[in-house]
Amino acid sequence: MTSLQNLELAVDEACCAPSGQAVLSAEDAQRKALVFKALADPNRLRLLSIVKGAGGGEACVCDLTEPLDLGQPTVSHHLKILVDAGLLHREKRGTWAYYSLVPGAIEQTAGLLASL
């Protein structure tokens, strides 16, 4: 991570410019692309799907490793990308880390498409 240190909640930031009919600026395109990059991996899409359908709307890493058939470090890595993109929320309780959908983030991302 070089110049893009702390770009959490990319979903929020990706819709700051007035938007509308003008051509997407390079900067706005960059921000929006970050969100879609997070969605551009089959395993990450499945992670979102599993978390969405999980009981209580949250799941811990141990629940996610097996269905994806991936190692724990890899799952942890994907989850971090989804958190950085503003799509997932992470809450640590005791030894476990619980991940849940950020409310409205999916809809907001869909909105990014409409405001192209």
Added chain:
Amino acid sequence: MTSLQNLELAVDEACCAPSGQAVLSAEDAQRKALVFKALADPNRLRLLSIVKGAGGGEACVCDLTEPLDLGQPTVSHHLKILVDAGLLHREKRGTWAYYSLVPGAIEQTAGLLASL
């Protein structure tokens, strides 16, 4: 291109399974990821934006090379990815190739998010 020879119109194919509450299958995730991969590049987002805002809803490569500050082969490459993803339509008239948004494709892609 190896085993993924002819997967044009990925947007259409990416929503075939019944979908709903079940966890995304690996195959569905793969298909949906292809569409988001096409959107996961700032220059491709700008291409969509420019085509969307262009007069007559279409633009040729020569209109797109300059605003992106990219070489013609690179722009052509990006356009092909967007066409393969089912987001853009290509029509060749004379020497020029005119690109336009596939009607409903953007909305359909937004729908992919809702049906995660």
Added chain:
DNA sequence: CACATGGATTGACATTCATCGATATAGTTG
């Protein structure tokens, strides 16, 4: 405190990707 466990981080490696220069193809025009 020693140990076990859930999870994050690091480093390495192979694959994919964005970009470019060079070239090929296909219309257009003289």
Added chain:
DNA sequence: CAACTATATCGATGAATGTCAATCCATGTG
């Protein structure tokens, strides 16, 4: 047909990405 123009394709190259094994950190529990 020759020259020109608009695009597409090819080959190479450097950067980004997905994955894993190993390790580290924190929180429990005996």
